[in-house]
Amino acid sequence: MKNFLKLLLAALFTVSILVACGGGDEDSNADSSEDDNAEEAGTETTEAQIGSDDAEVELVFWEFGNTGYDVLIEEYVEANPHVSINLINQDMNDLHDNLFTSISAGSGAPDIAMVEEAQIERFKVAEDQFYNLYDLGADQVEGDFLEWVWRSGQNGEGSFQFGLPTDIGPTVMFYRTDVFEEAGYDSSPEAVSELLSTWEDFANVAQEINDKTGALMTDAGELVYNARRDQATETYFNSDDEFILEENNQIKDAYDYVADLFDAGLVGDIPLWTPEWFAGMDDASYAVFLGPAWMQGVIKDNSPEEGIWSITTMPEGAGNWGGSYLTLPSEGENSEEAYAFIEWLTAPEQQFKAFQGYGLFPSTPAVYEMTEFQEYEDSYFGGLNTAQVFSEAAEAVIPVYKGRNYYPVDDEIKEALDNVSSGSDREDEWEAMLDRVGSVLERQ
């Protein structure tokens, strides 16, 4: 026994000496620049050093989610043998936290970082930490992208472009044909779109559906709020970053609208991403779901039966939820090669491939005109051309300035709505929300 322990302690000594002297073998394979070992590791799919070993330029590219970019990159390095790309896939939150930490400490950022649409706001204060893509030729491709998505990737004045848009998440109305039919309505997309062409219609139909079937209009009130918020021309801040929520009736109207629906018992308040929320997609307890294009995968997974769910446009327009940008942190030394690559990756042809492979919805309208895109049919949604519904929504989104404190403010509004749904007074909650927001803004 004693000997066993001593043996272990001796082993420790060896380890600690190795560690202290830094002579261990593990160091060399830990170094990301000479990465033969990663290949040896075998089946690795989370990272790939793509390109020939003697490429002059190596670009480190951080991405999240399922993009299928590895295949596209292979295509790219074949045509551009002087470049090799080290693709590192991370959890979405980890990627943004790591990017933040790296920039903060001044070291460790990649050449190319994928940044989510909601997260890009907090990086916008750090103009000197990113390359301005306008300096690298982004003005040449600006016209290829939807205006609102391009604008969301730049600063308030529009002089600094942080990223090139990859995919987007235009929001539409998913609805259950069975619930609409039970309530006595025509359930075709055209008819439903017609029936719910305004938010007033939406509230009235909600009441009728509830009277006739007992079902709710939707189970997540906050998504109704999001839909109306995204249709406002101004939200919480103006482009000078001044807080305008108190004077902005569009947002107060959206808030009151949702509060009315809560009071009437027509929408639920199931928190998103919980098991009960997923389960609700399959049990006909509500009629519509206001969600983005990428949500179709979630719905299909949780409610596998075909022909139940269908898609149409939302009342009075559309919104956006999700999507990303490719940014170039200024720590990278090969900005021209990096820019050439991201320009290629976000060009319509490549975006179309990403759409085919992984359903990433393109941010370049040229794709919407492609024949294969227009002929795309989805039997799950009753053989509907879903891509067309989404592209209509994408083109209906209006550009809105968000600002770096957009999401903290948005969180507080959601908390207020949550409280209203459980019976609190809406005006009290609105005031309490403004207080909390005031305290948050004081910190900036």
Next chain:
Amino acid sequence: MATKEKSRKLTERKQNALSGYLFVSPFFILFAIFGLFPMVFSFYLSFFRWDGLTPMTYVGLKNFEIIFNDSIFFSSIWNTFLMGIMGTFPQIIVALLLAFALNSALIRFSNTFRTLVFLPYITSVVAVAIIFSLIFNNQSFGLVNYILSMFDVEPIRWNQEYWPVKIAISTMVFWRWVGYNTIIFLAGMQSIPKELYEAAKIDGASIGQQIRLVTLPMLKPVLMFVVFTATIGALQLFTEPFIFLGRGLREEGITMVAYLWRDAFGYNSFGTASAAAIVLFAIIIVITAINLLITNRVGRSKKVQ
């Protein structure tokens, strides 16, 4: 002869001191590299406004002013205390009971029980979050609400209401740390020499007397250790409220560390986060000092008995 003895003692004392410093030095050297700088940096930051990305600006005591004017900061202190008491006290007592039971040679399968009780410490936090969100669900199908409905209680909104939030989080704390403290108590009980029990037996002490007169006094150092670490753990409570409430961290359940975390990584306000950290540090020092005084006194009176 006497002087020789004296000089031997002297060199021995010197040697002891030398080994003493040598043996404790790795901790202090490593801490100076990896712990001290972040500490000093936090202190420095509390007088600056910094968003983590752009240069810092000196703001004097403004950060402290901001947090002391924020009612949520005081809620977070109060919540930390309430949940500390609700989660930590029962946890120590139950852990002590469990350790007594498992330490008894007469309990069979104590090895199996020991392993089972320790499982919460190694269960993935993601799984824990899912389970607890099902147990303390706002909807009527949530386990607790379902049981309450048998007694005609309306569904409780576990993540919104003042006490329910605290009960749910405290339960989670209790659940996650009981087994951990049980294992520590067990190790302490095992270190008590068997002769003491035998002597007590010869003197005719009953099992209860043995526990009161031998186990508890001998367990005092470990008990102090557990109280000390559990107090600090309670004051630094973060993981449980975070996984139960999510990134939003509502006022009903926010703790001090959650508050400073949200300031730093939610609002990019590292200055106020550092100010809050300093206040928290001061509170922890005061509480642990009081704590040590009390435990010391309790321990002493026991020994007198």
Next chain:
Amino acid sequence: MKKNKEVGLKKFSMKKALVYLFLVIGSLASLFPFYYMFVMATRLNREINDVPPPFIPGSELIGNFKKVMSNMDFFGALGNSLFVSVAITFGVLFLCSLAGFAFSKLQFKGKKLLFALVLLTMMVPPQLGLIPQYYIITTLGWLNDFRAIIVPGLVNAFGIFWMRQYIKEGVPFEIVEAAKIDGCSNFRVYWNIVVPMILPAFATLGIIVFMQVWNDFLWPVTVLRDPAVHTIQVALRALNDARQLDYGMIMSGTFWATVPLLIVFLLFNRLFIQSLSEGAVKS
């Protein structure tokens, strides 16, 4: 307290049955989320989201693990975790017991103050240290290097406190003195006398440190970005898709990553029991 009196009663009694009941309930409550982790690892995502959720294992045990394997280098990451955890655990055991020995059995000036400093370091909330610590690691050039995890991991005030408490009570002064009179150096006293006497404390601290290092992800995720050096917890995070989480697959990876911990726990537990019986023989 009352309940415990009866623990020792030899005959079957109602009260002893109550103790068992207490233990069984405690064990079941502890086991359940762990068991549920297994259930989820054997289910399709859709089944996990059912209301009420499934409580018995399903048929996807192998299917889910295959998905895990195709999305990450499971065994490579497991190896990295093992290396890091073993290195830190033994490092901490050694350094903490050495310091604990000094703090409890050696006389030197400023001892109390130094010990108070050790305790004080435990009171600093660690959450804000992330950015400055990262800065130190990049300055040392340890990004994507196991040293970034191992070396800071050796700082363990908790362990020193624990070892000091244990050695103070568990190792009689006379034994230390006697050995010194025999001419043993302090390190020899530590190595030959103290270490064998504190095996239960080693086992306990070893379990705690090992589990802690194994399950930590916040710091490893920050400094180990290259998949070649990912520990298991970091690698598991690559299973999280941006929007659509496959809990069946995630829980499968998580569950199988916990199994080595169980084995380690049982090994240490054996060490614990063995050291006790040895101690009993001696006394």
